Amino acid sequence: MAVDNSMFEIIAPSRFITFCFPNPSSSTTSLLRVAVLDSPYQLTDSPRVAAMVVPKHRDSDWIFSTESGHLQLLLSSPGISRLILIGDQSSSSHPIYRRPAKNDTSCDDELGVSLKPLLLALSPKSCFKHGMPEIPLLSYEDNVISSVVLEKCVGPLVGEMLVEDVELDCGGDVSKREFRRRLRFKRMPNLVQTEVLIIPNLGFGLDCVDLGEVEFRLDNNVLVHPYLVPMVASLRLAAPYIEGQIRSGLRPKALCLGVGGGALLGFLRTQLGFQVVGVEADEEVLRVSRQYFGLEDGEHIKVYFGDALEVIGKLADRGNGHNLGFSDTHGVEDGCDLVNGNDVDTKFDVIMVDLDSSDATDGLIAPPLEFVRKHVLLSARSVLCDNGILAINVIPPNISFYKTLIQEFREVFNELYEIDMGNGENFILIAAALPLMPSSDCENHFLNKLGMAISGAYLNSIKKI
Structure with missing residues (x-):
């Protein structure tokens, strides 16, 4: 089908158009796929256009x-009104991706020059108010050396997702090669939902293994997903209370809203001795987490599927019950069982929230706006033990959102703390229903265990706000 270039003369918010175009820098009959997307937001009367060449393979x-x-x-890409992607027309998915050699850039440079007339033709008229516009050619770089897709599947809530093993760039040091397993959702493919360390099975040295050629096994003793370590570090604030629980012969209890691959749940149970309850809204995600990420139900961990906000609201309505009744049964249970069971306690020592917006047009936002409503925060507070804490992963779209979120929390919780991850994107917000218990002179074995399990940098970067 022919493309009418007049349709590109104005910015039409959220308009997405794709077409194929002969590769001008190739002597073969190869085709380029061109994709044009206009920003969903009206940014300026003088729109800016940028282009990006898709990395090889x-x-x-x-x-x-x-x-x-x-x-x-x-x-x-701040300030960009239209982004044009140009890459090879894919005839089929590549089972194994391997990054091309670094010196293989001449074709991209040549392509950038030959595509300039096309990029100008795809630019809106208003870009030419002050002469010929400059159209920057953006590059995409990440640290993935190779990857192999293990499975693609569809969840009723999250939609299409994939599990992949990747090798990360460690600067060419063979002795430090690092492999990870990842879960990604198609609705927000740039966001890694879950990431765990994998190592070759015994008998294979790091200098002679490649993805797709040898078997790998999980190493869940270390948290590698960037924001999970500071989330766990938030437990330092509740360490005196948790230590008291342990000395009384009680296991500390954690409620995790949002399970994903289950790395956080497994770490809390195996490394820190928690009883853990997880709530996940998509049963297929839980199936994947069991098959590929080592999530297991057992004596001290249970996972339920259901809407996290509904579950926490019903737990709050139900009030105090009996102690959690963990069993050895396997398989996913409905969130109603968590709420309605007579053996369920509605009080937790810590609540950890790992929920994000399901709408890609919002960008990367966590938590979803629905979580910040006052009745939800009141429910969360009522589900916490008096000396417990709530830790939540926050990815604000802007500083105004974060300030508003903090203000909403101040109206419900007594004390607020934060951990700034220093990446300009993530914060861990920590809320306490009552003033935190002071540290005692007695040795805190839980705090010692926490310090050995995660990086001390985050343990020492918690600040009151």
């Missing part, structure tokens, strides 16, 4: 081949 990756991936690339 990544054309089938959702980051570059879907509208949601394209949108996230656009939103991560």
Whole structure:
């Protein structure tokens, strides 16, 4: 179908158009896929256009081949009204991706020059008010050396998702090669939902292994997903109370809203001795977490599927019950069982919230706006033990959102703390229903265990706000 270039003369918010174009820098009959996306927001009367060449052999990756991936690339490029992606027309998905050699850049440079007339033709008229516009050619770089997709599947709530093993760039040091397993959702493919360390099975040295050629096994003793370590570090604030619980012969109890691959749940149970309850809204996600990420139900961990906000609201309505009744039964249970069971206690020593917006047009936002409503925060507070804490992963779209979120929390919780991850994106917000218990002169074995389990940098970077 012919493309009418007049349709590109104005910015039409959220308009997405794709077409194929002969590769001008190739002597073969290869085709380029061109994708044009306009920002969902009216940014300025003088729109800016940018282009990006898709990395070699990544054309089938959702980051570059879907509208949601394209949108996230656009939103991560401030001030851009239209982003044009140009890459090879993918005939099939690549089972194994391997990064091309670093010196293989001449084709991209040549392509950038030859595509300039096309990029100008795809620019709106208003870009030419002051002469010929400059159209920057953006580059995409990450630390993935190779990757292999283990499974693609569909969840009734999250939609399409994939599990992949990746090797990360460690600067060429063979002795420090690092492999990870990841879970990604198609609706926000640029966001890694879960990431765990994997190592080759015994008998394989790091100098002679490649993805797709040897078997790997999970190493869940270390948290590698960036924001999970500071979330766990928040437990330092409740360490005197948790130590008291342990000395009384009680296991501390954690409620995790949002499970994903289950790395946080497993770490709390195996490394820190918690009883853990998880709530996940998509049963297929839980199936994947069990099959690929080592999540297990057992004596001290149970996982339920259901809407986290509904579950916490019903727990708050129910009030105090009996102690949690953990069993050895396996399989996913409905969230109603958690709320309605007579053996369920509605009080937890810590609540950890790992929920994000399901709408890609919002960008990367956590928590979803629904969580910040006052009745939800009141429910969360009532589910906490008096000396417990709530830790929540926050990805604010702007500083105004974060300030508003803090103000909403101040109206419900007595004390607020934060951990700034220093990446300009993530904060861990920690809320306490009552003033935190002071440290005692007695040795705190739980705090010692916490310090050995995670990085001390985050333990020492908690500040009151």
